[in-house]
Amino acid sequence: MRKDSKDISKKIKKLVEKASFSLRYDLKKVIGKAFREEKQKLPKQALGWILDNAKAAKKGKLALCQDTGLPVLFIEAGKNQNITYSLVNKIKKEVVKYYQKSYLRRSMTDPLLRKKPKYKGIISHIQFSPKIEGIRVTLFPKGFGSENKTQLKMFNPTADISQIENFILNCIKQAGPESCPPFFVGVGIGGTADQALLLAKKALIDRVDIANSDEYLDSLEKRILRKINKLNIGAMGLGGKSTALAVKIKKIPTHIAGLPVGVNISCHALRSATLRIK
Amino acid sequence: MKIINISQDKGAIRKLKAGEQILFSGIFYTARDQAHQRLVEAIQTKKKLPINLENKIIYYCGATETPPDKVIGSCGPTTSNRMDLFVEPLLKKGLLAMVGKGRRGQEVKVLIKKHKAAYFLAPSGCGAMLSKFVLAKKLICFPELGTEAIYRLEVKNFPLIVGIDSRGKSIYKL
Incomplete structure (x- = not known):
């Protein structure tokens, strides 16, 4: 159990860092193509900034955008898999922990009282799919x-x-x-x-x-x-x-x-x- | 590219034209939704403002936490038009310019022209790159707002595009 728990912690660290610091590979491809094809000066400059930003984020271990989003989790289980309360809770806790350790932004607050922003307030969707093996976690920080x-x-x-x-x-x-x-x-x-x-x-x-x-x-x-x-x-x-x-x-x-x-x-x-x- | 490197040079800023690209060196004060609401409440209830807005530039920004080896974390602009309803009282107090992203309401263009102010666009969604142009960051007021507090940022060669110039001309067709 303890080994399992450490393992999950390591994986969530990787998940938070990957989602926040590095531009998705498929996005890099399509943004790069748009940059090469754009002829007008100002929009080309804007696309160039986006590519420069991706480099700066990766190199400096900095968030691509200061709006590190409302973290949305999709936890998906394949056939013969059990998702327990403690597993979901563990995943959420680890996301909060690595948001903090990665110096991401505290962006969540009470919708009406607007108190000091915090990391807590993750939204998680749990779903089952016959198409996947094991348990899969997707982190989608939504700006x-x-x-x-x-x-x-x-x-x-x-x-x-x-x-x-x-x-x-x-x-x-x-x-x-x-x-x-x-x-x-x-x-x-x-x-x-x-x-x-x-x-x-x-x-x-x-x-x-x-x-x-x-x-x-x-x-x-x-x-x-x-x-x-x-x-x-x-x-x-x-x-x-x-x-x-x-x-x-x-x-x-x-x-x-x-x-x-x-x-x-x-x-x-x-x-x-x-x-x-x- | 024009390079403005004189801190808060009113004359130079007023000469800029919508669509021009500049590298700005000087001082920004960060403020977004909650800080704006507090500043405007203070003005309306005739309380003393925690900062003198005369000739200042407000940057609509809420940065991430600051990593220990850096001056600031990721620090790009937030959507400007949420602050449209707070612009007039701040301009009346002498605010020189605003920095953010996206379109402004028609009324903001009129106000900018009236007060000979300006609105700049910062590269949006490029907070990691922009952090490299910030030399210093200091908390000024409202620490209880977290990322929404007002910080004084000293910036050097910070890339901007003139969004609305002092004659009220906008880069965007609304």
């Missing part, structure tokens, strides 16, 4: 510059796909330069209102440099991305082609009377890390 632009719309079941596309485009327009473009756009379609938003968030964890395995969603993602990049918001809102670098869509069955669509935007510093702990 609020982009979280504040989250939107949900309950469409009619007979709504046209173009109405959904327009809704997503409007979300991006409203997010604008404030939410640190280039964006990564998570979209959840189906389920209930809460599940659509959760799905939108989960979509952001998937690699952004590989195509959706669902052909219909893949072409929808590409079409929406093309439309977003005609908005001319651009990196840091300074114009150019890179308003978003990926749209990721997930869907689950919904009720015959409804069509929930949730949109969760991430800034260019989309941070997440996943590790198997068992």
Whole structure:
């Protein structure tokens, strides 16, 4: 048990550091490509800063962004795995510990009393999946510059796909330069209102440099991305082609009377890390 | 690229034009939501302000904790327009400029023009890189606010883009 506990502690340390200090490999690839392809001076400068920042963060063991987010945990168990109260509690405690040891920001506070910010207030989602082995933990520190632009719309079941596309485009327009473009756009379609938003968030964890395995969603993602990049918001809102670098869509069955669509935007510093702990 | 290296040079700042890139050397005071609310409450209830705002520059920033071997942790800008409703009383007290990220409301552009102030954009989501341009950090007031307290930052060659110039012209089309 003690060895197990030390092992988990080590892994959570790695998870917190990886998510906070290093730009995801897939993001580095797509941001690098956007930098090379951008012709306009100011947005190119902005993309260059993002790449410089990734180097500075890694080298100095510094948070990529001072908004080290509200830490969202996804704890997933495969077949024949048990998730216990003490395991979840241990994981949460270790995240708080390594947020502190990594000098990340105390960003959580009472929503109404707004007392001195703390590390406590992690949100954890526990789920089971037949597709995975063992127990997997994903840490997704969500910054609020982009979280504040989250939107949900309950469409009619007979709504046209173009109405959904327009809704997503409007979300991006409203997010604008404030939410640190280039964006990564998570979209959840189906389920209930809460599940659509959760799905939108989960979509952001998937690699952004590989195509959706669902052909219909893949072409929808590409079409929406093309439309977003005609908005001319651009990196840091300074114009150019890179308003978003990926749209990721997930869907689950919904009720015959409804069509929930949730949109969760991430800034260019989309941070997440996943590790198997068992 | 223009380099402004005179601390709080009113004349130089007023000459800048929206869209220009500069490297700024001087003093920033960090303040975000809670500190703004307190400053404005103090002004409205005619209490003494913990800092004199005359000719000062406010940076909308809440840095991470400071690692022991560094001057400051990651320290990029937060979204400026949440502070829009607090801008007028601060400009009336002589505030010279604001530094943050994103668009401002129409009313802020008008106020900036009226007070010949300025609004700068700092590279957003680049807090690790920006920490290299901070030479010193000192707590000024509201320690109970944690990261939202007011800190005095001495910065050198800090990269900025002029977001709204003293004539009220903005880099963003609203």
